[in-house]
Amino acid sequence: MLEVKRVQVQVPNPAEATETADAIGTDTTEDNLQVDQSKPAIVIIGTGLAGYNLVKEIRKNDNTTPIKMFTNDDGAFYSKPQLSTGFAKNKSAQELVSQTAEQMAEQLHAEIHIFSPITAINSQAKTITCSKNGVHHYGKLILATGASCIEAPLTGNGLNHVYSVNDLIDYARFRTIAKHKKKVLIIGAGLIGCEYANDLLQTGFDVEVVDPMSTVLASLLPEKASKSVESALALAGAKFHFGTIIEKIDTDGSGVKATLKNGQTIFADIVLSAIGVRPNLALANAAAVTTERGIVTNRQLQTSNSDIFAIGDCAQVENHVLFYISPLMAQIKALAKTLTGTATTVSYNAMPVMIKTTLFPVVVNPPARNAEGTWHYEQQSNDGVKAVFKDANNQILGFALTGDQTSARSELEQHCPAIMP
Incomplete structure (x- = not known):
């Protein structure tokens, strides 16, 4: 168990949550922080991009609520998108790590339990059971359990x-x-x-x-x-x-x-x-939380249990399960405000996805599921394709850009409807 009680974190967002975000750096400023152990703890299961950045956002407005994090692995902080670019950049696994769990515990003023799988959740007693560290009580529980490869x-x-x-x-x-x-x-x-x-x-x-x-x-x-x-x-x-x-x-x-x-x-x-990923639902199911394709939440990221929330790849927000950084960061900002006293709903603007095929760049803003319309090819050559999805009223609902046509992203993004206004 790692716990430090003197440092306030200032962790910048990843390049405003682009799909190719690099590992998030951290700056720290000394402060006389003092966690109030009499307060109910915020417990977060998962120390990925979702979990760590949620704590960062919480600490902007709340330096006294105890925060406990639990992870199955060593809790190292790294940029997951870099896993699919590491070979070309000749990066070892260690070189992809930006902060160790110990450093994150100090910077985030949090108690981080590494190599500590959660074996049970008792939503009535508001406790979790850790395989190595016994039973822990929570005031609010955050499931940031991610997704696993199919x-x-x-x-x-x-x-x-x-x-x-x-x-x-x-x-x-x-x-x-x-x-x-x-x-x-x-x-x-x-x-x-x-x-x-x-x-x-x-x-x-x-x-x-x-x-x-x-x-x-x-x-x-x-x-x-x-x-x-x-x-x-x-x-x-x-x-x-x-x-x-x-x-x-x-x-x-x-x-x-x-x-x-x-x-x-x-x-x-x-x-x-590499056939895709599927949200990790076992812990949510164990807590009798409603699940479908993901852990079902409302727009405040609250599950069917009012004291349990879900964020990141495991969350299904109003039927949206999106395995990208932009929606994740929108969730984090909203949930942090809710947990610190200001109930906030999450919204998704148009969120184009940059696919890291650097040999031939791709940006896509897929139309909504079941959207009615037709793809129109406005540019196509060996150097790239510009395709726009339009409805019967000529409204742009999505686009796909490859090669030298990816420069049209900003212009087209402005015309696309929000995913979840």
Whole structure:
């Protein structure tokens, strides 16, 4: 357990929450802070971007309420978006860390429990049970439990060669094993798969990608925009296998042989599964909190239990489950105000997503689910595509920009409706 009682944090936001935010730095100023242990504690489960930045926002207005944080890992603070750019930047896992848990405890004036999984939540008694540190009471409980990688349904004797990367420990494991490998097989050509393909290609790896859709980023981009990204990655050396899935991974010498549903086989040194993430709901379910695709909250991030809140990748806010930094930062600002006495609802403006395919940049502001309209291609060439989604009244509801057309982002963003006004 780490606890310090003298320092006030001043942690700047990440580049106003862009999708490629770097690790957030911290500045500290000395102050005679004194936590009032008679106050009910704010307990936060999770020490990722959501948890740490929520505490930073709380401490702007409240320096006396006890704050306890619990995490399954070492609590190191790092920028998760950098996990998919670390190879090209030749960054080790340690080099991605900006602050240790001990440093964060001092700066945030918080009690941080590392390697301390939560095994139970008693919402009636308002307690959590920690595997190593017993029972802790809370006044307000924040679930910042994030999301976990979806496992590909594979068979075969080579599954120990299949990796996924969702946190710093995963990154360290994959980077270490890949040190003397040459060829990587990626499962999935969505956002995560494309970002890793981009990163690994720039590092000199041979890359093959398998996806059941007909092109890359198929759930985010219209076809011609998707094809422009596919062409750029293929030109850089990626080989794609669309319209099929991997059914079996078997060992082949020191590497693997992947058997595809269409009968093809692919030989590689290592496999990276990148088919997406799913909110972690186990603790919410244990607390009898309502869950659907995520932990269901109202616009004050409050769950079905009035003293339990959810933020970040695990939260479903008015049916929105968004795995991006911009909505996360909007949630943090609103919830911090609510927890410090000013009830505040969260709102989402248009939030374009920058996909980190640096070989061929992509910015997309997807239209709302079930939005009625049509994609219009206003520019398209080998250098980039500009596609705009418009309704019957010619109102812009979304856009997709690739290559040299990404410069149109600011102009188009102004015309798009808010996601959640």
